[in-house]
Amino acid sequence: MLKIGLTGGMGSGKTTVSKIFSVLGIPVFYADEAAKNIMNENAALKKGIINLFGKEAYVNNMLNRKYIADVVFNDKFKLDQLNALVHPVTIAAADEWANAQSSAYVIKEAALMFESPAAASLDYIIGVYAPQHLRLQRVMNRDNVSREAVLARMNNQLDETIKMKLCDFVIVNDEQTAVLPQVLDLHKKLLEMAG
Ligand SMILES: CC(C)(COP(=O)(O)OP(=O)(O)OC[C@H]1O[C@@H](n2cnc3c(N)ncnc32)[C@H](O)[C@@H]1O)[C@@H](O)C(=O)NCCC(=O)NCCS
């Protein structure tokens, strides 16, 4: 079974593309969602997060995402510390999940791939590309957030051109290119590669 990573900048359409693979019957692990669940459930991790951010990090025992986002996307040192706590546990959960699947290939969708040790345990990586102005607009519309809030996150992600060069396959999700035929082509190719 091949383990395939799927990444791209904020708002590139990773989740949209992953859902197409899912409809094709491919199991998908959503790392951002999983990380948030683990941050709510893993007692040792919760303790580490409270040590780092104080008691405000949780409200009614649930991760206070807005509070943490406001801190970390304006403080690179705190973001690095949070990443160092969360990424190893999330990567371990993804590996465990992948090993329990039976499919020609599986997909791990993650916003951060080359920025963390995640890429090392994957066979191939798909990049979803969209230009920054479009990504900004999409996220501002989707989340009803300011341009500044989106840029604060994007500024903590690897440059899109470098990221795409590191990927084995690229799906273009801009306003000119149809995404569905690209996914179908790649699905066929990956099934062949998986044997
Ligand atoms: C700060 C948190 C609580 C904000 O939660 P929120 O629901 O607002 O955002 P969510 O997790 O859904 O992420 C949305 C997008 O923000 C960007 N983003 C999230 N975490 C990071 C990060 N560590 N560095 C850069 N960009 C990030 C990504 O583009 C991501 O797709 C959350 O993002 C978090 O805990 N991040 C740190 C852990 C992490 O890296 N998770 C993602 C990969 S495992």
Ligand SMILES: Nc1ncnc2c1ncn2[C@@H]1O[C@H](COP(=O)(O)OP(=O)(O)OP(=O)(O)O)[C@@H](O)[C@H]1O
């Ligand atoms: N080809 C497209 N045409 C129109 N809208 C799109 C297209 N692709 C994605 N979108 C929209 O853009 C927004 C961002 O897409 P999506 O949530 O899939 O991105 P993402 O890369 O997973 O984002 P994030 O990094 O924030 O998790 C969503 O509202 C989605 O519906």
